[in-house]
Amino acid sequence: MKQSNNTAVTVASAGIRANSDISKYSDIHFSIMNEMGIDIGGFTRTQLDESSFKRYDVVIGMSDLHKQFIKLNYNRDIPLFNELYNGKEIPVNIGLPDxxxxxxxxxxxxxxxxxxxPIVLRNLNDQTKLR
Known part of the structure; x- marks a missing residue:
């Protein structure tokens, strides 16, 4: 967001299991982002909860598991990232750490x-204008 000078949008990350053990996962994605000049300062693992829906205009899932969890626990429907990106209701492939x-x-x-x-932001903006 900083590189595009977009000050109108704040991006946050929250997980449905943010308090789980992640020792089997690598932090390599942080190294990659750092090498690309993407600022990851201030990132913390945050558990998604009811207040997330009050704090943020849009909650986006990466997988069907996210959509199902949120529907079951909060009775809310959320879009998948790829739905907003390319109109396809398919999960983002995260990869396996092993x-x-x-x-x-x-x-x-x-x-x-x-x-x-940038495409997701444009599509969200277009959807907001239609409402």
């Missing part, structure tokens, strides 16, 4: 988000 090419998968994921986010 894959031999996990580092490359993470790099491709970061590149995917970097490319997709």
């Amino acid at each position: 894959s031999p090419d996990f580092a490359e998968q993470m790099k491709q994921l970061v590149l995917f988000f970097r490319e997709a986010i």
